[in-house]
Amino acid sequence: MEARAAAAPTYVRRESAPRRAWAWLKKRALNIYAGFAIAYLLIPIAVIIAFSFNNPAGKYNFTWEGFTLKHWADVFSLPDLNSALVKSLEIALVATIVATIIGTLMALALVRYQFFGRRTTNFLIVIPMATPEIVMGASLLSFFLILGTPALGTTTLMIAHIMFCISFVVVVVRSRLIGFDRSLEEAAQDLGASPIQTFWRVTFPLILPGVIAGALLAFALSIDDFVVSNFNSGTTVTFPLYIFGAAQRGIPVEVNAVATILFSATLIVMGLTVIQQRRAERMSAMRPQQEGE
Amino acid sequence: MATGRRRLTPYLLLFPGVFWLVVFFVVPMYYMARLSLDSGTIEKGFEFSWQWSNYHDALTLYKDPFIRAFEYAGAATIIALLIGYPLAYAIAFKGGRWKNAMLVAVVAPFFTTYLIRTYAWQTILADQSPVTKALNAIGLAPGGHVLATAGAVIAGITYNFLPFMVLPIYASLERVDPRLIEAAKDLYASSRAAFVKVTLPLSAPGVVAGTLLTFIPASGDYVNAFFLGGPNNTMLGNTIQGLYLNTRDYPAAAALSFVLMAVIMVIVFVYIRFAGSEALMGEEATPV
Numbered sequence: 001m002e003a004r005a006a007a008a009p010t011y012v013r014r015e016s017a018p019r020r021a022w023a024w025l026k027k028r029a030l031n032i033y034a035g036f037a038i039a040y041l042l043i044p045i046a047v048i049i050a051f052s053f054n055n056p057a058g059k060y061n062f063t064w065e066g067f068t069l070k071h072w073a074d075v076f077s078l079p080d081l082n083s084a085l086v087k088s089l090e091i092a093l094v095a096t097i098v099a100t101i102i103g104t105l106m107a108l109a110l111v112r113y114q115f116f117g118r119r120t121t122n123f124l125i126v127i128p129m130a131t132p133e134i135v136m137g138a139s140l141l142s143f144f145l146i147l148g149t150p151a152l153g154t155t156t157l158m159i160a161h162i163m164f165c166i167s168f169v170v171v172v173v174r175s176r177l178i179g180f181d182r183s184l185e186e187a188a189q190d191l192g193a194s195p196i197q198t199f200w201r202v203t204f205p206l207i208l209p210g211v212i213a214g215a216l217l218a219f220a221l222s223i224d225d226f227v228v229s230n231f232n233s234g235t236t237v238t239f240p241l242y243i244f245g246a247a248q249r250g251i252p253v254e255v256n257a258v259a260t261i262l263f264s265a266t267l268i269v270m271g272l273t274v275i276q277q278r279r280a281e282r283m284s285a286m287r288p289q290q291e292g293e
Numbered sequence: 294m295a296t297g298r299r300r301l302t303p304y305l306l307l308f309p310g311v312f313w314l315v316v317f318f319v320v321p322m323y324y325m326a327r328l329s330l331d332s333g334t335i336e337k338g339f340e341f342s343w344q345w346s347n348y349h350d351a352l353t354l355y356k357d358p359f360i361r362a363f364e365y366a367g368a369a370t371i372i373a374l375l376i377g378y379p380l381a382y383a384i385a386f387k388g389g390r391w392k393n394a395m396l397v398a399v400v401a402p403f404f405t406t407y408l409i410r411t412y413a414w415q416t417i418l419a420d421q422s423p424v425t426k427a428l429n430a431i432g433l434a435p436g437g438h439v440l441a442t443a444g445a446v447i448a449g450i451t452y453n454f455l456p457f458m459v460l461p462i463y464a465s466l467e468r469v470d471p472r473l474i475e476a477a478k479d480l481y482a483s484s485r486a487a488f489v490k491v492t493l494p495l496s497a498p499g500v501v502a503g504t505l506l507t508f509i510p511a512s513g514d515y516v517n518a519f520f521l522g523g524p525n526n527t528m529l530g531n532t533i534q535g536l537y538l539n540t541r542d543y544p545a546a547a548a549l550s551f552v553l554m555a556v557i558m559v560i561v562f563v564y565i566r567f568a569g570s571e572a573l574m575g576e577e578a579t580p581v
Contacts, residue, residue, distance in 0.1 A: 020403065037376050038398045041455065044413035045401060051416060062419040106310040113303035121307060126312050130505075132513030135531050136446065138316070138537060138550040142328045143321035163317040166310055201485040223404050223548035226516060231537060251412060259409045265402040270397075273495060 051080065052256035059250030071253040075261070078254055085258065091154065091238060092222040093160035098213040102162070103169025104207070110170070111177040125167045136164060139233030141262060144232065152234025160232045165218035172217055176210025180216035209277075216269070298423065303504035329434045339543060349543040355532045359549070362529035363556070365518075366511035369450035370458075373507050374500070376451070377458035381499070382492075384459075385466035399459050407453065411478065411520045415440065418521065441523025449517035457506035466501025468491070501568045509557055529553055 025032070025248055047285075052063055055068035076082055128136065140160050184206065188198045226240040233241055240288065243255060331339040352359065384395045402410055413449055417424050418439040428434035439445050469492055477487040515530030522528075529549060538545035 019399075030379060030383050031387055034380045034387075034395070037380040039453075040376070041398055041402055044410055044417065044452065045405060047413045047416055048405060048409055051413075062416050063421045071467065102310045102313060105306040109303040109306035110404060113306075114515055115300075121311065124319075128314065130320050130561070132509055133554065134513040134515065134533055135550050135554045138533060138546065139321035139325040140317065141537060142325040142547055143317075144544070145329065146324050157532065157540060159317055163313060170310070220403070224403075226367065226408055227513075236513060240408045243406065243412065244516075246518075247412070255409065259405050262406070263401075263404045267401075270404075276559040 013018040048256050049260045049263070052253060052260050054253060054256075058255065061251060061253050061256065072257050075257045078252060080237070081239075081242060081252070081254060081258065084239045085239045086235060087154070088223050088239040089159055091157050092219050094158050094164055096219040097163045097213050097221040098158075099165035099169050099218045100211060100292070103166045103214060103218075104173050104211050106170045107173035107177055111174055111180070125170050128164060129167045129171075132228035133164075133225075134231075136160075136249050138286070140228070140262065141231040152232055153236045156232045156234070157236060159227055160228045161222045164225070164228060167223055168217050168221060169214035172214035173207065173210045173268075176213070178208060209280075216273075295384045318512075325547045325550060326565055328543050329551050331547075333544075335541040342546065346427040347544045347548045348552065351548045354545075355529070356530045358527045358529050359552075361443075361526065362553070365447050365450060365526075365528060366508050366514070368447050369454065369511050370504050372447065372451045372507045373455050373458040374504060377455055377487050377503065377537075378462055378496075378500070381459045381462035383465055385469075388485060396463070399456050402452070402456060408451060408516060408520075411449055411516050414445070414452065415520050418445050418448075440521060441526065443526055445521040446518050446526050446528075449521045450511045450514060453517065454511055457510075458503040459507065461502035462496060462499040465496045469495045470498075477521075484517075497568065501564070505561060505564070509561070512557060513553060 051064075052071060053067050053069065054061055055063055056063070056071070057065050071094065078125045106121075106125070109115075110118065136162070140156075140163070144150070144152060144156055150159075185198050185202050188202045191196075193201065224240065225238075229238055229241055230244065237245065239258075243251060246252065246255070327341055329337070330341060330344050332342045332344040332347075333339040342410050342418050361449055380399070384392055384399070388395055416422065418436055419425065420440070425437065425439045428439060473491050473495070474487050477491045478484075482490065513530050515528055518526050518528045533546050533549050533553070536542045536549070539549045
């Protein structure tokens with residue numbers, strides 16, 4: 001054993017430079033590969049941000065012509081783009097609120113109660129998530145076409161967005177509810193709280209992080225939705241539909257600036273959520289440990 | 294009284310959601326089925342007449358985009374797996390202090406709009422772009438064009454759905470007990486044998502979920518073919534969208550949508566039979 005240990009360093013020292021490089025590469029091959037994969041994921045985002053500072057000669061923003069801040073200075077100067085953004089926000093807000101309420105109630109029922117029809121309900125929740133968006137969009141359009149009402153527009157978009165958000169809210173809220181400590185509710189009831197008081201004072205604050213996570217996901221899904229919206233919008237234009245419509249005649253640089261703003265805003269919200277969670281974890285870690293833990 | 298109300302509570306909680314999903318998801322499927330059997334034109338109006346030939350006619354006429362949809366989606370799923378599995382593995386086992394940053398990088402594309410991400414690829418693969426010139430130099434872009442080729446569409450689809458591949462695989466790798474791998478090595482398994490016999494089977498549910506989450510949306514996609522493809526790269530999604538929104542040949546469009554869903558369901562069913570079902574449905578909630 002000792003002889004081998006002593007021999008090893010001389011062996012390494014005698015290795016030629018290409019061999020050492022090869023050994024170094026082999027050891028880090030996976031990390032290098034992962035680095036390339038991450039570059040593949042991030043490069044398009046960098047391109048979007050970089051081209052928001054481009055000064056294209058024609059309508060098309062495909063070649064780098066020179067740096068300018070002018071599209072940032074008047075980022076909200078295109079009325080069509082602005083109204084599309086407002087429409088997207090309006091639909092996303094309504095869809096998020098309705099889908100979060102409906103989805104949270106469903107999650108509560110599925111986690112808390114044993115009842116006839118559970119499996120069917122679970123299936124009903126999973127199946128929209130496993131259906132291609134185009135089939136959802138097409139079937140909903142068929143439905144509205146045959147009924148002839150409501151007219152395609154904001155209402156049909158809200159109906160559609162609520163529909164595809166519900167399942168995701170259920171899944172997120174349910175995962176938070178599964179680890180829920182029921183003894184806290186029992187304690188509240190033992191101390192004379194009514195079921196309604198128990199819900200608002202104990203249950204709701206405890207499931208709130210899950211509900212917020214579900215709502216954020218619903219909002220993200222709604223504001224980003226293109227396919228289902230494309231089928232059910234009529235003449236109404238949301239942000240993704242605006243981009244689709246502008247694609248043929250050249251997407252204005254302002255769209256890149258708006259995308260950069262949205263990207264940064266999402267990153268900040270994510271960061272704040274993480275910081276908030278860390279703080280909550282630290283707070284609960286500082287609390288005196290209960291007996292038996 | 295109290296027990297009666299308790300028995301009703303779950304149904305009351307479920308009612309709004311079940312109502313919404315039945316009225317705006319299940320019932321529309323029925324209407325689409327009905328529409329696919331209509332005859333007539335948009336000018337003369339449509340009439341329900343059990344027109345089964347719609348299916349045959351639509352599939353004959355749109356055979357090419359139909360086949361392309363599954364070819365492109367299949368190719369993109371395989372490439373996403375080849376990129377995504379090693380990436381997920383690196384994040385789970387070699388990430389170290391970079392782990393969270395790597396996970397943020399994986400979900401970062403979701404922070405921008407889907408259409409803008411695809412539009413970015415249009416910029417990256419445009420004829421004048423350095424990427425196209427580099428690909429041309431190594432002979433991968435014949436004629437100096439990448440846009441309007443199958444490769445561009447597949448690259449776009451792979452990119453857009455890669456996070457759906459990485460996240461489930463990462464989640465299943467993250468749950469692998471490192472002691473099992475140590476045990477395999479203690480029993481004289483080589484690194485490779487430990488990976489093949491322990492890590493890979495334990496991550497199979499993630500692979501199943503990831504491939505389905507990539508393949509299902511990819512096969513119905515038309516955004517990538519719209520931005521990155523040419524007239525010879527249209528997918529079934531482009532056909533359905535065009536028939537519904539431009540040509541207004543609703544029966545043919547509905548028939549094609551139905552066939553798309555049926556084919557996906559058959560593929561999913563066979564795949565799950567083959568790979569095990571627990572992966573797709575996830576953990577069933579157990580009542581507390």
